[in-house]
Amino acid sequence: MHREAYRRNIRIGRQNYGQVFCTQCGERLGRIILRDYKYLFLVYLCKCGAEVVYRTEEGNPDTTENYYIDIINGVAVCRRCKKELFYIDRNKVVNYAFHIICSCGKQYNNRLPERSRQLRIKEG
Numbered sequence: 001m002h003r004e005a006y007r008r009n010i011r012i013g014r015q016n017y018g019q020v021f022c023t024q025c026g027e028r029l030g031r032i033i034l035r036d037y038k039y040l041f042l043v044y045l046c047k048c049g050a051e052v053v054y055r056t057e058e059g060n061p062d063t064t065e066n067y068y069i070d071i072i073n074g075v076a077v078c079r080r081c082k083k084e085l086f087y088i089d090r091n092k093v094v095n096y097a098f099h100i101i102c103s104c105g106k107q108y109n110n111r112l113p114e115r116s117r118q119l120r121i122k123e124g
């Protein structure tokens with residue numbers, strides 16, 4: 001199990017692993033699909049206005065570079081090992097950011113546009 005470093009406004013379902021809920025409005029915003037990731041930082045900006053954040057402690061992510069990933073129908077799939085990483089319900093979120101290191105070691109990130117918001121959570 002990963003040690004949790006930070007969480008805010010988030011509930012992660014135990015049954016049906018990885019379902020991500022906003023605790024402010026109760027909506028399901030997405031799902032963490034990959035179980036054996038090496039690092040995970042997720043931010044969903046819920047339509048209710050809440051920042052839904054989760055970050056693990058370990059992983060040593062490289063925050064100096066951008067690591068692009070395609071998100072197709074809301075699902076991010078590792079380009080190297082083809083595992084599904086996570087799902088984002090784009091109908092439920094205003095915006096999102098993430099940094100994930102796959103079990104195969106490849107990492108991906110997406111930052112929120114600087115000007116569009118006032119995110120104060122710093123990664124790492």
Ligand SMILES: [Zn+2]
Pocket residue numbers: 022023024025026027046047048049050
């Ligand atoms: Zn919400």
Ligand SMILES: [Zn+2]
Pocket residue numbers: 078079080081082083102103104105106
């Ligand atoms: Zn992978």
